[in-house]
Amino acid sequence: MIRQAKGKTPRRPPPKKPSNNQKDPVGVYCRARPLGEEDEECCIEVISNTTIQLHAPDGLKANRNGEFKETQYSFKKVFGIKTTQMELFEDVAKPLVEDLIHCKNGLLFTYGVTGSGKTYTMTGSPGQGGLLPRSLDMIFNSISPYQAKRYVFKPDDKNGMEVQNQVDALLDRQKRESQTSVPKTPTTRRFDPEFADMISPEEACKASGVDEDSSYSVFVSYIEIYNNYIYDLLEETPFDPIKPKWNGAGTPLRNNIEFIPPQSKILREDQNHNMYVAGCTEVEVKSTEEAFEVFWRGQKKRRIANTQLNRESSRSHSVFIIKLAQAPLDADGDNVLQDKSQVNVSQLCLVDLAGSERTSRTRAEGSRLREAGNINQSLMTLRTCIEVLRENQMCGTNKMVPYRDSKVTHLFKNYFDGEGKVRMVVCVNPKADDYEETLLVMRFAEMTQEVEVARPVDRPICGFAAGRRQRNQAFKEELTRRLEDRGGPVDGDSPTVLNQLLQSFPPLPPCEISGPNDNVTLPRLIEALEKRHKVRQMMVEEYNKTANMLKSVLQEQDSNLLSKENFIQEQRGRLGEKDKMIQNQKNEIDRLEKKSKMLEYKIDILQKTTNIYEEDKRSLQQELESREQRLQREMSEKRRMESRMQGIVTDAKLKWEKECERRVNAKQLEMQNKLWVKDEKLKQLKAIVTEGKTENQQPKRPSREKDKVPAKRSASPSPVPTGPPVRPLHRRSHSAGGERWVDHKPTTNVDLDTVLQPNIPNAIKVNAPNEKALSKCDKYVLTHQEVASDGEIQTKLIKGEVFKTRGGGQAVQFTDIETLKQENPLAASRKRRSSETGPDGEPMEGNWTDVETRCSVALEMRAGSNLGPGYQHHGYPKRRKP
Known part of the structure; x- marks a missing residue:
């Protein structure tokens, strides 16, 4: 709750004014006064009735760019030096x-510089x-x-x-x-007479x-x-x-x-x-x-x-x-x-x-x-x-x-x-001394013209009938005319008849008597007085006549008033009777109105009850219809769901049948590969055993001759290498064909320098498989790396075939998995050194050519020769010289 400050009244909200969206700009006019002296320099020129131009004086003629300063300003109207006040x-x-x-x-x-x-x-x-x-x-x-x-x-x-x-x-x-009559202050000043006639x-x-x-x-x-x-x-x-x-x-x-x-x-x-x-x-x-x-x-x-x-x-x-x-x-x-x-x-x-x-x-x-x-x-x-x-x-x-x-x-x-409305008259003095201040005044005046003020709304006036003053004046003129016709007073003047009688009074002759024998003055005076006496009698008669006429008029009016009063009394009696009848009728009407209201009240109650029942009926019907619609929707949804589930079951069945078939084929292929690998190992083992027996029967050769390798054993290294291992040139695998491959290598793979690395020519390398790449290729290979049990990195090449699906997409069926394993050269050299050195520290050349070592070397070489479409040999671990 906000408390008001003590002694302050709350601010009243502004009254609602009639809205008016029409606006008018501020009217700005310009008036130039004449120069005081003829030899003064003028800096203002009136170009038209709406435009005025300012010329810079000689001292301020050129600006920084060497140009003359001449600016024009527009106003609603410009008044020159010959403009009159009117x-x-x-x-x-x-x-x-x-x-x-x-x-x-x-x-x-009015606005302007001083003296303008x-x-x-x-x-x-x-x-x-x-x-x-x-x-x-x-x-x-x-x-x-x-x-x-x-x-x-x-x-x-x-x-x-x-x-x-x-x-x-x-x-x-x-x-x-x-x-x-009493002056208010001793310094009261009267109006200056020289300003009395300012306007002709x-x-x-x-x-x-x-x-x-x-x-x-x-x-x-x-x-x-x-x-x-x-x-x-x-x-x-x-x-x-x-x-x-x-x-x-x-x-x-x-x-x-x-x-x-x-x-x-x-x-x-x-x-x-x-x-x-x-x-x-x-x-x-x-x-x-x-x-x-x-x-x-x-x-x-x-x-x-x-x-x-x-x-x-x-x-x-x-x-x-x-x-x-x-x-x-x-x-x-x-x-x-x-x-x-x-x-x-x-x-x-x-x-x-x-x-x-x-x-x-x-x-x-x-x-x-x-x-x-x-x-x-x-x-x-x-x-x-x-x-x-x-x-x-x-x-x-x-x-x-x-x-x-x-x-x-x-x-x-x-x-x-x-x-x-707002209007401004800008007064300017054309002399050159006021140029800079006049320039500021002109800028302000031109800016003022851009301000718009709401147009004032007409205020309503009382709605009496027009012409009341004229009707009142016409009534006074008509009353005056009637009084003149009847000889009555007109605006306080004497009656018309009395004026005529007063004008008919004979003037009094001179009353100076020239002497005792003057018989002219007195008779004239007597004659004039007699005439005036007659006129007075006529006036009295006219007055009495008018008074009698007025009395008769008043009596007639009184009699008329009396008869009217009697008539009014009779009418009042009749009105009283009518009032009683009206009152009785009003009472009857009131009783009937009460009865009607009671019946209307009952009708309203019944109508409300009927409306309630009808509303309940409509609500129940709507609920029934909504339930029927919902039931129909549920039934149709159920049928649609059944058909959808049947389709899903059929698709899932076909999918799992294909998946099972693919897995069976993959398992069969894997078992065949394992069986083939075992056969190859047994063959190699048999060949090595046979070769070992033959070598043991042959005499020993000098150490220089041991470096020579027979042609049939070119796939295995010499037992006692005397120099660095030879890196054979790149050769393509026997399984490489003309197919295009999708080479999928994730970004998380580690670059291995000492392993047989797959080199697939004419392949599309991707970080993630996409439909565009799969649609252009027939084969797919995925490079996967993981850490083996001995701590080394093991690389798996998962290969498959790409084929189109019924829906227009691409699918991959994996057919082969090849494994590559990295070997640490330092660990291999230490192992060889320990195997070649005897108990007394001398090397043992015969230990390197034992059955287990030669089998492992042969197996690695055999596996490297059949890994995939094409591999590049990056080198083997170096063997330390004896």
Whole structure:
């Protein structure tokens, strides 16, 4: 279980916003300002309405390769030096104002090097209003007939709006009117008259598609971001009237009042996870002049300074926020609907970013250096955020965008996440001194165009019938017309008949009497008074007539009302009776409904029981069918198994019959070979015995003659060799034929140097038998080695014949086994030395030629002559000389 930290509320999940897969790139525009002096070098050239080219100055003309540095950059639109403020507004800011009126947010900021014309583009000058005053003028030209009264909409200090009733709004208006005569602070500044006519009437524009059945109110706020702190430029400067501040001369400063420095504001997140400045002043304005007066009041508090690059350089980022509150009218079309959920608040942020600058050029020191460092740091953070957004969108990564590293990016992160359109105006100065910084600005602006922002979704408005305001106005006009026809009052004016009578009053003649004999003035005055008296009587008669008519009308209406009341009473009595009948019928219906419910309940129970039985029946049928299918499968499997086993038994029987036959043949061959070997041994033994007897009868010959070997005994060595043994040349075995052999020698065999080694010509040597090699040969030989009982290595040659099988494969039938045994020469020499030396140490030549030794030598030679297809003699053990 995870415990929450004390004093912290859990983070609310973001509200579900309507998904929109459509995205638009950030609109980037470029505007070039004219050169300050004619003799300055220009490094910018406008090629087309979308392309601009930068030329390197003379000092940076050639790069390392000797080429000229000329780069081109493309934008959504490029504005030259002859572009007017009106043309710039038509392409850049007008679509954002139209979206604002249609409940969509927008962000517009100017970016560039210091002294490139950003403030002029945003604010303008007398007669050449910038983007900000023209946006305000377009808003009020569009919604002026549909504005709500002041204080009907009121900010809730949580980045939202609430609707007040008419009484609360009236009280707030009276409170404001009572406070207008008293200045809030001694430093209140009025609107500068030179900025009163920034927009000519010919250039006024108006948005189309304004909802006439809604009521609007405009709120503005103005903040600046200075040294990464947020300050409210519209906040009234607090002061302490009790504690005075004195100068060095002993006189109080600023009318004996000490002003408290402004406090920085903090950023917070509203319930929709949008960022806003907490505690920021929001002023409700009702006209373009009033809104721009509020802007100019905050503009004079903005921090500017004189640097070597700009006489009035902005030392902070200014943000002017225009909020438009919109709510539908009620069903009567007179008042705003008292429902906070129906209030739509859209805002347009106009940002004038401070210009990037190099301290090497401005030579700033102290606070100016600190300001420049913070400005460059915030602009660098903006570039980093744009780069990360671009990388995430183009490469599909999910890196965290560092919005919180700067107040500028943190405040506007919602716009890059899809809360509205984003547009940027890049201002450039064509002079050559700003070439390197302008190059960086151009690269950043071109990269910004590759970032895409989700298109804002239209917000729904209350679904009352359209034309409520028009119907209400038409009703008022019709009522006025009827009153005029009947002579009644019209909008508080006197009746039409009374106006005519008052106009028919004769004017009073001059009342000055020239003398006692003046007989003209008094008669005229008497005549005029008599006429006026007659008119008055006519008016009284008309009044009485009208009153009597009104009384008669009222009496008729009273009688009609009385008759209607009687009729209503009768109808009420009938309605009472009908109500009783209806109540009785309702009771009967209730009883029948209860009975019906009870029957339905029983039917449901029976239906459920039936369903259970049917389900059991279906399950049993399915189980029976499955068992039958399984039984059939088992029977078919059993039959298939029987047939398979019969085939296996037949094949095994044939196989074992062949195997038994082969083994019998092999055994017979082996016994025949053994019998033949024994016969050969007996023959050799007989020949040796016979030869030994003959030699014993012959006289002894000199030692030189003993080395001679008779022709018939060429297969055996001389009894007393006098030199090294002779290695006879290679000879083929008598059993070698024209067949091809598969010579299978495992890799584990030991290479023997002193044994008769098989040499099979025209053979395929393999380490493991394979079907490809067997298909090309007729014979097969396997070389097998093992250790004998006396410790020597014994080699066996297992030979066989290769034949094809019925299945198309190859099989080997072994027919012969030959054995080769290695003899250690040293052991043989020691044995011979011991046998040739007598008890007194002298050699005994006769012992070497004893029967046992000669038999063994003869047998080895006999076996070597019949080993296989072909063998090569590698030599015999050397015999030591006597």
